[in-house]
Structure formats: structure tokens, C-alpha cells
Amino acid sequence: MNGAQQGKRRKDIPRGLGQNGPVLFxxxxxPFFSGAALWAIIGMAVWIAALAGxxxxxxxxxxxxxxxxxxxxxxxxxxLTGYLMTSVPNWSGHFPVSGWPLALLFALWCVGRAALAMxxxxxxxxxxxxxxxxLPVVALLCGREIVSGHKWKDLRLVSILAVLSIANIAFHAAVLTETETGPSSRLAVALYTALITxxxxxxxxxxxxxxLKARGGGPLPAPFGAVDRLAIALTLPALAGWVLLPESRLTxxxxxxxxxxxxxxxxxxxxxxxxxxxxALSLHAAYIFIPLGLAGISLAALGEVPESAALxxxxxxxIGGMMLSVMMRATRGHTGKAVRGSWVSALASGALFAAALLRPLAGxxxxQAPVLYALAGIGWIVAFGLFAIEYGPMLAFARRTPLRGQSSCAPTRINMR
Known part of the structure; x- marks a missing residue:
């Protein structure tokens, strides 16, 4: 792409870390981490109130x-959108979408929440x-960036977004036709789980x-290798089996x-x-729920545990644990704060993982299910409430970019081997 073409392209959508206008956009x-945290609190509070009549x-x-x-x-x-709108520019080599296009995208998400609630x-x-x-608009935006950057392998990400869009439409179709929403829910959960994997x-x-390098000494995590490839190769068909045949012995x-x-x-x-x-500890704790969830899927397929426990x-x-952890680390990294986290971060993660242990017990x-529902919901609200208290000001007001040499939420590029 020559300079004239690149200049014309950048006039299409405002980009970059502008110093004018609202920091939030x-x-x-x-906006998306802020909105997700607030909706996690509001949506769960409304749900607990609905359960209580x-x-x-x-x-x-x-x-x-x-x-x-x-x-x-x-x-x-x-x-996921907040992560992608931040990470895809790193992979494509372009400045991030910002300003009014980002505000419009966020407004579209907000409209969806309000519309379904009303x-x-x-x-x-x-x-x-x-x-x-x-979701289709997010997929188109990501596809545009990836194609413009000639990062063809990363188009697999667009395909995942497309399937997530289809899962959303299928969920709505099941509601309209009064049929089972389970398959589309499992498909969405499987897609998020595959991305985490x-x-x-x-x-x-x-x-x-x-x-660990910063602390000095001791063994480091094993490099990506055969064990990792095997884990991915086994997890993807297991998730596919769960989506299509949740009660199968093969699953x-x-x-x-x-x-x-x-x-x-x-x-x-x-x-x-x-x-x-x-x-860092919360990232590991979240990932541990992948093998725990897969074991639950296996036992549920055999009729040994309720499917809701695995779900x-x-x-x-x-999903919730990994997203909270990534939101915390990304926010700190992109606002120039130390990425270790604080005692508030630790409390938020602890509340989230307490909820993750309590909710499956209801099955x-x-x-005791009503009490467990309420306790798990409260743990969820506390987790994202603490995130909003500690990280909300960073998201809304801190303009600083990451410290030199400090990584943020994503690797330089995605690799989904």
C-alpha cells in the first residue's frame, strides 16, 4: 500500500491514540471492558431479583x-470485542479504530442490551x-483490518466470530420458535473455550x-510443543461432540x-x-477450569453429574475468570500501570472463582439451589464491582500508553495452531 492509499484509507476511519476527545473512546x-463490567453487575443483579420474585x-x-x-x-x-479492537491492530500493523466509529460500535452493543431487556x-x-x-459488524471490522494488513492466517479469527454470530441468531431463532436453546448455548461456550485453549x-x-524471569531463578513454563498440540487436537473435537451429541459415550x-x-x-x-x-495467578486459576469443565462434560455425558455443573x-x-483476568492485565498494561495487580484485584478474582465453585453445586x-444461585450471583457481582471500582478510573481517564517493554493483553500476533 503506497503512502497516498494509506492516507486515504486512514481518512475513512479515525485511528490512533488521539489526545483529543473522550479518553473512553x-x-x-x-468502552467495552467498562460496559462489560457494568453489564455483568446490572444483568446479574436483575437476574437474582427475578429469581427471588x-x-x-x-x-x-x-x-x-x-x-x-x-x-x-x-x-x-x-x-471479546474489547480484546479484539485492541489486539487486531497489533496483528495488522494499523492504528486502532477510535473516536466516533468506536463510539457507534459501542452504542450498537448498548442498544442490543436495552432492546432485549425491553x-x-x-x-x-x-x-x-x-x-x-x-457481532457481524465486529466480524466485518476485524476482517477489514486483517485483510488490509495481509494477515491471511488470522482470517480464522473472523470465521470464529462468524460462527459466534450464527450461534447468536440460532439462539434467537430457538426463542422465537419455542425450541431448545441448549445447542446454540453450547456452541457459544465451545467457541469461547476453544479461543481460551x-x-x-x-x-x-x-x-x-x-x-518468573522478573523474580529470577527457578524453572520456567515449558515452551509450546507436542503436549500443547495434543491438548488442542483433543479439545476441539471434544467440544464439537458436546455441542452436537452431549449425551454420547464418544463425547x-x-x-x-x-x-x-x-x-x-x-x-x-x-x-x-x-x-x-x-x-498471573488468576489466569492460571481460570485455565484450570478448562480441564475441570471437560471432565464435567465427560461425566455429564455418562449421566453421572448434571449438565449444568459442567456448563x-x-x-x-x-470464560468469566479468563475474561476478568485479561481485562485487569490489559487495562494495566495499556495505561502504564504495573501488571502485577493489587489486593483489590486479588479479592475480585477470589470472589469470581468462589462463584465458579458455588454455581455448579446447585445441580x-x-x-439448596436458590441459596447457591444467590451466593454465586453475589460473588459474580462483587468480582466485577471491585473491577469497576479499581479499573473504571483507568479506563475512563488514564491516557498513558504501556510502559516501554511491558506487554499488555495480547501476544504480538495470534497463533491458533
Whole structure:
């Protein structure tokens, strides 16, 4: 691309870390991490109130379906978008989208949340139409950046976003036709889990290596190798089996093999040696829920444990835990703060993982389920409430870029081998 073409292209969409205008829209992680944290708090508080009979939300859509949708395609999609809007420019070599285009993208996400919450007033179909536009737009933006940077291998990321968009539409279609939303929910969970396995599986040992080198001495995480490839190769078909045939014995076998490989993988990262770094430790704790969730999938396929236990182990522990950890580290890295985290970060992670342990117990203790639902929900709210208190000012006001030599939320480029 010559200078004239590049100049013309950069006039299409405002880019860069501008010093004018609201700080919140200077970089993709800022609005979406802020919005995700606030929605995690508000959405869960409304859900707890609905379970207690103190509130009604999205009755026409279905309150249970609304809760599941907003965690998978509302909260989680916002975190993923914030991560991608920050990381894709690193991979493509272009400045990040910022200013009014970023504000419009964030507004589109907000409109989807409001529309579904008010679907009783505006109608289910119009609310669905508004929500369903967000993920395809994110996929198009990421595809544009990747193609412009000629990073053809990273188009696999766009395909994952496209499948997540399809899962969202399928979820809505199931609601409209009053059929089972389970397959589309499992597909979304499987996609997030696969991304954690492929991208987080490189991120966690990389950050651990940096932390341990700074402390000096001792063994470092094993480099990416045959064990990692085997873990990925076994996890992807296990997740596919869970989506399509959750009660199959083949799924049980694949998931158990994947759980064993993932356990071996995470042990080789020496996560127990980063106890003095709350954020690094939380990354490891989140990843541990991958083998735990896979083991739960295997046992659920055999009828030994409730499927909800495996599902919430992955959604709250692996997906929620990894997203909270990445949000904390990315925010610190991109605002020039030390990436180790603080005692507030440690408390937030502890509350999140307590929720991840309490929520699956509801499937085993039905008489105590309402109490466990409430306790897990409160733990979730506390986790993201503490994040909002500590990191909200950084996201909204701190213009500083990362310290020289300090990594942020993502490796230089994605590698999903």
C-alpha cells in the first residue's frame, strides 16, 4: 500500500491514540471492558431479583433465555470485542479504530442490551433484529483490518466470530420458535473455550514466563510443543461432540482424554510459582477450569453429574475468570500501570472463582439451589464491582500508553495452531 492509499484509507476511519476527545473512546478496550463490567453487575443483579420474585425482565423473550443470552452474547461478546479492537491492530500493523466509529460500535452493543431487556415493550422480533447486528459488524471490522494488513492466517479469527454470530441468531431463532436453546448455548461456550485453549494457552505461559524471569531463578513454563498440540487436537473435537451429541459415550471419551491432556498442559506452566502476582495467578486459576469443565462434560455425558455443573464450570470459571483476568492485565498494561495487580484485584478474582465453585453445586444440591444461585450471583457481582471500582478510573481517564517493554493483553500476533 503506497503512502497516498494509506492516507486515504486512514481518512475513512479515525485511528490512533488521539489526545483529543473522550479518553473512553480512544482505544477499543476502554468502552467495552467498562460496559462489560457494568453489564455483568446490572444483568446479574436483575437476574437474582427475578429469581427471588422481586422483578420481571424480558418475560416475552423468556427470563431464563434472557439471562443465558446476556451472559454469552452480551457480557462475553463485549469483552471479546474489547480484546479484539485492541489486539487486531497489533496483528495488522494499523492504528486502532477510535473516536466516533468506536463510539457507534459501542452504542450498537448498548442498544442490543436495552432492546432485549425491553422486549416486552418494543416486541421480541425488533429487539432480536437490533441485537443480532452487533457481532457481524465486529466480524466485518476485524476482517477489514486483517485483510488490509495481509494477515491471511488470522482470517480464522473472523470465521470464529462468524460462527459466534450464527450461534447468536440460532439462539434467537430457538426463542422465537419455542425450541431448545441448549445447542446454540453450547456452541457459544465451545467457541469461547476453544479461543481460551488456543490463544489463552499461549498467553498464560508467556505472561508467567515474564513474571518468573522478573523474580529470577527457578524453572520456567515449558515452551509450546507436542503436549500443547495434543491438548488442542483433543479439545476441539471434544467440544464439537458436546455441542452436537452431549449425551454420547464418544463425547464422554473425547472429553475425558482432552481433560487429561489439558491437565498435563497446565501443570507444565508452573502456575503455583506466581503466587505473589494476583493477575498471573488468576489466569492460571481460570485455565484450570478448562480441564475441570471437560471432565464435567465427560461425566455429564455418562449421566453421572448434571449438565449444568459442567456448563457453569466453563462459563463462570473458565470464560468469566479468563475474561476478568485479561481485562485487569490489559487495562494495566495499556495505561502504564504495573501488571502485577493489587489486593483489590486479588479479592475480585477470589470472589469470581468462589462463584465458579458455588454455581455448579446447585445441580447436586437442589434443595439448596436458590441459596447457591444467590451466593454465586453475589460473588459474580462483587468480582466485577471491585473491577469497576479499581479499573473504571483507568479506563475512563488514564491516557498513558504501556510502559516501554511491558506487554499488555495480547501476544504480538495470534497463533491458533
Amino acid at each position: 480512544s482505544y477499543g478496550f476502554r 422481586r422483578a420481571e425482565v424480558a418475560v416475552a423473550y423468556g427470563s431464563v433465555a434472557w439471562h443465558a443470552h446476556e451472559m454469552l452474547f452480551g457480557f462475553a461478546a463485549a469483552v 422486549s416486552d415493550v418494543m416486541g421480541v422480533a425488533p429487539a432480536i433484529a437490533l441485537d443480532a447486528t452487533f 488456543m490463544v489463552g494457552g499461549r498467553m498464560v505461559p508467556s505472561f508467567t514466563r515474564t513474571a 464422554a471419551v473425547l472429553a475425558l482424554m482432552a481433560a487429561a491432556a489439558q491437565t498435563t498442559r497446565v501443570v507444565r506452566w508452573h502456575g503455583w510459582r506466581v503466587g505473589g502476582d494476583p493477575i 457453569h464450570g466453563l462459563t463462570v470459571g473458565a 447436586f444440591l437442589p434443595d
